[in-house]
Amino acid sequence: MGNNLYLVGVGGQGVVRLGQIIAAYAIEDGQKVRLFKKVGMAQRGGPTLCEIRIGEVSGSRIPPLSADLVVAMELAESVKALEYVKPGGNVILNKSRVYPIHIMTHPEKYPGEEVIEDLFQKTGAKPIWIDAKKIASEISLPIAENIVMLGAITLLSSFDKELMIEVLKKNVPRQIEKNISAFLAGYEIAEGTQI
Numbered sequence: 001m002g003n004n005l006y007l008v009g010v011g012g013q014g015v016v017r018l019g020q021i022i023a024a025y026a027i028e029d030g031q032k033v034r035l036f037k038k039v040g041m042a043q044r045g046g047p048t049l050c051e052i053r054i055g056e057v058s059g060s061r062i063p064p065l066s067a068d069l070v071v072a073m074e075l076a077e078s079v080k081a082l083e084y085v086k087p088g089g090n091v092i093l094n095k096s097r098v099y100p101i102h103i104m105t106h107p108e109k110y111p112g113e114e115v116i117e118d119l120f121q122k123t124g125a126k127p128i129w130i131d132a133k134k135i136a137s138e139i140s141l142p143i144a145e146n147i148v149m150l151g152a153i154t155l156l157s158s159f160d161k162e163l164m165i166e167v168l169k170k171n172v173p174r175q176i177e178k179n180i181s182a183f184l185a186g187y188e189i190a191e192g193t194q195i
Contacts, residue, residue, distance in 0.1 A: 004062045005157065006084045007050040009073025010098045011039065014146030018071070019050030021150060025159060025167045026054045034060035047077060069156055070125070071149055073132075074098050078116055087124030090156045092149060092190075093117075095131040128152065128193045135185045141175055144182040151186025161187065 005022060009015040016037050026033035036051040051062045064083045070091045072078030078093055085091055093116065103110050113129070120127045132148040147168070154164045165180060172179050 003053060003055040003057065004067045004086075005052040005054075005069045005071065005153070006062055006067040006081050007052070007071045007073070008077040008081050009048055009094075010077060011046045011048050013048075013073040013096075013098070014143070015048045015073050016050050018073075018146040018150060018153075019052050021167060021171050022052050022054075022153065024171055025164050026052075028167050029160065029163060031055060032057075036060040047080070049080070069153065070120075071153060073146065073149065075113070075116060076103075076111055079111065079119065082119055082123060085120065085123050085125045089125050091120050091125045091127045092152050092156070093120075093127055093129050094133070094145065094149060095129060096133040096145060128156075128190060130186060130189055132186070135189075136182055139178050139181050139185070141178040141182060144175075144179055147172070147179050147182040148186040151183040151188070152190035153186075154183075155187050155190040 007015050007019055016039060019035055019037060023033045023035045031054050034053045034057060039048045053060060053062060062084055065086050067084040067086060068089050070081040070085045072093050075097050117127050130152055132145040135148045136142050136144040154161055168179060168183060169176055
């Protein structure tokens with residue numbers, strides 16, 4: 001499982017970097033991989049997405065209802081992925097919120113967690129919640145939210161845990177011990193959600 005991964009968030013959350021690490025893992029594992037990223041005005045808070053397709057696939061874009069796993073680094077951005085998650089697919093929802101300017105003045109317009117969970121459950125997907133910001137802060141590496149999510153992705157996509165750690169070491173050489181701690185924390189949370 002996990003050959004189509006759809007990642008969404010906003011600039012500065014490491015969405016594209018996360019996609020690049022997953023693509024590097026696939027290459028290291030001897031698999032074919034295609035990566036599509038859309039950043040546009042994503043620097044400092046604009047929407048961003050990354051699509052990773054692993055294996056024998058046609059094209060780099062994920063067709064609707066075909067994402068095995070949707071990963072939302074920013075909660076409201078997850079709504080953009082609704083049409084891509086396949087029934088029975090997994091969704092990892094980061095509790096992190098990055099309010100756009102128009103929402104800062106009207107925070108009541110920001111969708112609540114229960115609304116977003118309900119939307120994904122209606123698609124037949126299985127939502128998993130992770131407070132990656134809190135975990136990364138507890139590890140004293142606040143910029144590692146995406147690495148926390150990588151741990152959960154690794155488990156849910158049945159990626160080889162040890163190989164992913166080796167790929168992580170090659171691709172994120174600074175603060176590696178803290179990054180590995182972030183990765184393992186995300187992995188353990190996802191493990192706890194499996195029955």
